[in-house]
Amino acid sequence: MTISIPTSKIKTTNSNITVQNVWEAKRLISSVVKKTPLIYSKAISKQFGAEIYLKYEHLHESGAFKFRGAVNAIYQLTDEEKSIGVTTFSTGNHGFAVALAAKKLGIRSRICVSEHVPKAKIDAIKSLDAELEIFGNGQDDAEQRCYQLEKEQGLTVIPPFDHPHVIAGQGTIALEILEDLPSINCVIGGLSGGGLLSGIGLVMKNTNPDIGVIGVSMEKGAAMNASLKAGRPVSVVEEPSIADSLLGGIGENNQYTFNMVKQFVDQSYLIPEETIKKGMAYLYKEHRIVVEGAAAIGVGAILDNLIPVKKDSKVVIIVSGNNVDTPVHANSIKQYL
Numbered sequence: 001m002t003i004s005i006p007t008s009k010i011k012t013t014n015s016n017i018t019v020q021n022v023w024e025a026k027r028l029i030s031s032v033v034k035k036t037p038l039i040y041s042k043a044i045s046k047q048f049g050a051e052i053y054l055k056y057e058h059l060h061e062s063g064a065f066k067f068r069g070a071v072n073a074i075y076q077l078t079d080e081e082k083s084i085g086v087t088t089f090s091t092g093n094h095g096f097a098v099a100l101a102a103k104k105l106g107i108r109s110r111i112c113v114s115e116h117v118p119k120a121k122i123d124a125i126k127s128l129d130a131e132l133e134i135f136g137n138g139q140d141d142a143e144q145r146c147y148q149l150e151k152e153q154g155l156t157v158i159p160p161f162d163h164p165h166v167i168a169g170q171g172t173i174a175l176e177i178l179e180d181l182p183s184i185n186c187v188i189g190g191l192s193g194g195g196l197l198s199g200i201g202l203v204m205k206n207t208n209p210d211i212g213v214i215g216v217s218m219e220k221g222a223a224m225n226a227s228l229k230a231g232r233p234v235s236v237v238e239e240p241s242i243a244d245s246l247l248g249g250i251g252e253n254n255q256y257t258f259n260m261v262k263q264f265v266d267q268s269y270l271i272p273e274e275t276i277k278k279g280m281a282y283l284y285k286e287h288r289i290v291v292e293g294a295a296a297i298g299v300g301a302i303l304d305n306l307i308p309v310k311k312d313s314k315v316v317i318i319v320s321g322n323n324v325d326t327p328v329h330a331n332s333i334k335q336y337l
């Protein structure tokens with residue numbers, strides 16, 4: 001069961017985004033985005049003979065780490081762009097993050113989501129002053145609608161992951177982790193479009209190429225995993241998952257995250273639905289937190305021995321968000337309590 005952390009494959013060139021950009025993002029967003037706690041998990045650590053920490057990214061005002069990238073991207077707009085407003089397509093958390101960031105800056109936002117986005121996320125977006133548009137069957141339809149709005153109304157599209165300012169914003173997570181745990185050996189995070197692990201991977205690999213960076217996705221419809229295997233961005237059929245925030249494609253014309261994930265992520269694992277639910281139940285029981293599937297997938301994967309943990313190593317798991325319908329959460333965890 002014990003396997004060493006995968007050997008790194010650092011290549012710090014071939015990307016226009018640098019660690020300096022991440023520091024710039026940190027400075028820019030610090031008045032709005034609060035540092036999140038890094039929590040030592042006594043329960044998991046004891047079980048695996050390692051030091052396991054949880055990065056509580058579900059504690060953001062928007063309920064997920066996507067607030068970092070959204071605030072950075074919006075703060076970087078020109079005054080003219082701000083005066084017209086922004087739009088985005090999203091599986092939910094990014095849409096909510098953009099809506100909240102726009103509200104804080106007092107600018108117009110229009111959020112396009114697909115029909116698959118759960119009610120909790122829709123309600124959350126509506127509760128802000130954002131305009132909401134439910135459009136199409138998947139993220140690709142919602143995306144097309146956004147670019148139509150850009151043409152028709154001049155709104156700036158803030159993409160959920162494939163954008164330098166978004167990636168740099170998510171990278172600030174890694175700066176905070178390094179501040180709290182400079183001797184970290186490995187970080188594990190949910191992998192969908194790859195903004196999260198592009199940003200974190202950029203900072204970690206440039207700090208120490210031996211720090212492992214591991215991505216976890218649901219078993220079915222994991223576009224980044226399929227793309228890594230194919231060697232180019234490919235689309236996959238979307239299927240419902242308890243980790244709904246990990247659904248969606250990476251874009252056929254992916255500019256940044258595909259290459260960055262290829263460079264900085266050492267391993268990409270596919271995780272069954274039941275394992276994700278076990279992770280949600282465990283975090284509720286042992287840490288008294290309510291988190292969505294995408295946020296519990298790393299914990300579930302470790303508990304089910306799907307990701308090897310090296311003895312005595314220091315591992316950080318990103319607990320990425322909390323936007324889950326209460327009945328869905330209750331139903332998912334009850335068999336594992």
Ligand SMILES: *Cc1c(COP(=O)(O)O)cnc(C)c1O
Pocket residue numbers: 064066093094160161190191192193194195196197245246292294295320321322
């Ligand atoms: C978006 C999201 C992820 C995955 O981030 P990517 O940048 O798309 O890879 C993981 N967890 C939650 C809660 C998210 O909202």
